[in-house]
Amino acid sequence: MPYAYDDQNIFAKILRGDIPSTPVYESAHTIAFPDISPQKKHHLLVIPKGPYRCYDHFVQAASDAEQLDFFRAVGAVAKQLGVSEVHGGNGYRLITNSGPDSLQEVPHFHVHLLGGEPCGPLTAG
Numbered sequence: 001m002p003y004a005y006d007d008q009n010i011f012a013k014i015l016r017g018d019i020p021s022t023p024v025y026e027s028a029h030t031i032a033f034p035d036i037s038p039q040k041k042h043h044l045l046v047i048p049k050g051p052y053r054c055y056d057h058f059v060q061a062a063s064d065a066e067q068l069d070f071f072r073a074v075g076a077v078a079k080q081l082g083v084s085e086v087h088g089g090n091g092y093r094l095i096t097n098s099g100p101d102s103l104q105e106v107p108h109f110h111v112h113l114l115g116g117e118p119c120g121p122l123t124a125g
């Protein structure tokens, strides 16, 4: 079954400029901005500009250029934040939720980048 994309989701509205955001990073196919409800000292959301609902959808349907740009962007944001070990930081965690079991709230593919302090156990239960 092909993925459907609802362009009324909150990140689609941010991408269209209907809702304000403060991007900390932008490239050809990707933006990153702070989560409205940060769970750690650093909590950014990295999202593709294209209309993809979740990770599966992104890797199935996005072009090679979009995928390369996205994964490079995640690394660039970690470097920019100073959380990469290779850039003097103490590490970070990436999370992506996909579908109901994960409790994905916003149906536009995104990666949470958390860091700046210990992230704790991997899952809550």
Ligand code: 5GP
Pocket: 010, 019, 021, 033, 034, 035, 036, 037, 038, 096, 097, 103, 104, 105, 106, 107
């Ligand atoms: P999910 O559960 O889908 O993986 O995570 C969605 C994230 O989007 C949540 O961490 C939530 O705090 C964040 N979020 C929801 N609405 C907004 C918004 O309007 N602006 C920003 N910057 N983040 C949002």
